[in-house]
Amino acid sequence: MSKWIWRFLSEEKSIWSGVLEGRYGSVSNRIWGCQEPISISMESLWWRDLMEMCGEEGGAMKKINSRLGDGHSILFWKSKWFGAEALYLQFPALFNEISFKHISVLEAGFWKDATWEWKLIKGEEVLGREASLEIRELLHCLGGIFPKVGIKDRHVWPYESSNCFSVKSCYILFNQNSVVVPSVGLMESLRCNWKAALPSKVQIFGWRLLRDRIPTRRQLLNRNIISLQQEVRCVFCEGQIEDSGHIFLQCPMLVSLKWRVFSWLEIQLPNVEDCCEFLLVWTEQLQGTMKNNIAAAIWLTFCWCIWKVRNEIIFTNAKLDIDELYYKIVWYSWWWLSSTSQLKCNFYEWYKNPLLCTHC
Numbered sequence: 317m318s319k320w321i322w323r324f325l326s327e328e329k330s331i332w333s334g335v336l337e338g339r340y341g342s343v344s345n346r347i348w349g350c351q352e353p354i355s356i357s358m359e360s361l362w363w364r365d366l367m368e369m370c371g372e373e374g375g376a377m378k379k380i381n382s383r384l385g386d387g388h389s390i391l392f393w394k395s396k397w398f399g400a401e402a403l404y405l406q407f408p409a410l411f412n413e414i415s416f417k418h419i420s421v422l423e424a425g426f427w428k429d430a431t432w433e434w435k436l437i438k439g440e441e442v443l444g445r446e447a448s449l450e451i452r453e454l455l456h457c458l459g460g461i462f463p464k465v466g467i468k469d470r471h472v473w474p475y476e477s478s479n480c481f482s483v484k485s486c487y488i489l490f491n492q493n494s495v496v497v498p499s500v501g502l503m504e505s506l507r508c509n510w511k512a513a514l515p516s517k518v519q520i521f522g523w524r525l526l527r528d529r530i531p532t533r534r535q536l537l538n539r540n541i542i543s544l545q546q547e548v549r550c551v552f553c554e555g556q557i558e559d560s561g562h563i564f565l566q567c568p569m570l571v572s573l574k575w576r577v578f579s580w581l582e583i584q585l586p587n588v589e590d591c592c593e594f595l596l597v598w599t600e601q602l603q604g605t606m607k608n609n610i611a612a613a614i615w616l617t618f619c620w621c622i623w624k625v626r627n628e629i630i631f632t633n634a635k636l637d638i639d640e641l642y643y644k645i646v647w648y649s650w651w652w653l654s655s656t657s658q659l660k661c662n663f664y665e666w667y668k669n670p671l672l673c674t675h676c
């Protein structure tokens with residue numbers, strides 16, 4: 317079945333593809349889930365199975381990468397052509413709000429005096445805060461990217477050295493159980509972040525953290541801003557490469573801090589390495605004792621304080637002081653939660669028994 321999907325994409329102009337187009341409408345739009353069937357009962361079983369497979373999260377369809385040529389046959393939001401995931405998954409809030417959801421890359425902008433300009437929203441459209449941030453970041457990322465006139469788009473199956481789909485590699489891939497669907501957890505944790513009772517600068521930090529966009533050394537390395545020869549290890553333990561999972565969840569130098577915060581809130585948590593997943597487990601564990609927006613605010617404050625100290629160590633040669641860091645987390649969480657009217661207690665009460673203060 318996956319082989320058929322591949323053939324639709326790579327043999328778009330063939331006669332048989334034209335026949336199917338005549339019967340079922342735009343084949344590529346149907347494959348990428350942009351168009352509903354005209355009438356299900358008119359469709360053959362084979363075609364219905366195929367379309368169902370295209371829509372599967374983590375299915376073969378979602379594994380195909382597209383290489384931008386003229387942008388004619390790549391869908392701007394739904395195809396995986398820029399980054400590790402399709403753009404509708406990378407920028408979910410923006411995708412939710414815009415009205416041009418099913419455009420090709422070529423339709424997502426225009427040429428103006430030999431310069432390509434992206435046009436992702438209708439002139440009169442007003443975006444919410446989250447979507448505005450996302451569009452700003454997306455446009456920033458797309459700087460210097462434009463359709464190449466006269467070059468055909470290409471579709472690439474990344475699990476074969478030839479870049480062409482093979483049933484064997486597809487079979488191996490799915491047997492390895494390597495299907496990962498990060499988007500559900502990501503969207504859920506982003507929702508949690510925006511609801512957290514925090515000042516917007518911390519929410520923006522949280523938004524970057526959950527999307528793995530804070531400039532950790534791993535990130536800088538991935539973006540070729542620094543090279544392996546430069547310092548890429550964690551500033552705290554100087555052992556492992558610094559990425560967000562390591563600094564906020566795994567770093568051995570911060571284990572005692574983590575346990576102090578956990579015991580302050582009287583919780584025990586499983587060992588989770590991913591920040592999005594951690595935030596969800598964290599809010600779930602604290603559900604009986606405080607509201608989700610308070611729980612999320614505390615953990616994001618924890619990360620924010622660690623990130624601040626990390627920067628101070630790099631830029632002003634500060635030293636790590638676990639006691640001081642712990643005190644900062646307790647202080648800032650109280651300060652921010654009080655100023656958003658989520659807490660009615662004084663700092664001493666918060667420091668001594670946070671659960672009494674948050675009990676709902």
Ligand SMILES: [Zn+2]
Pocket residue numbers: 550551552553554555556562563566567568569
């Ligand atoms: Zn470390």
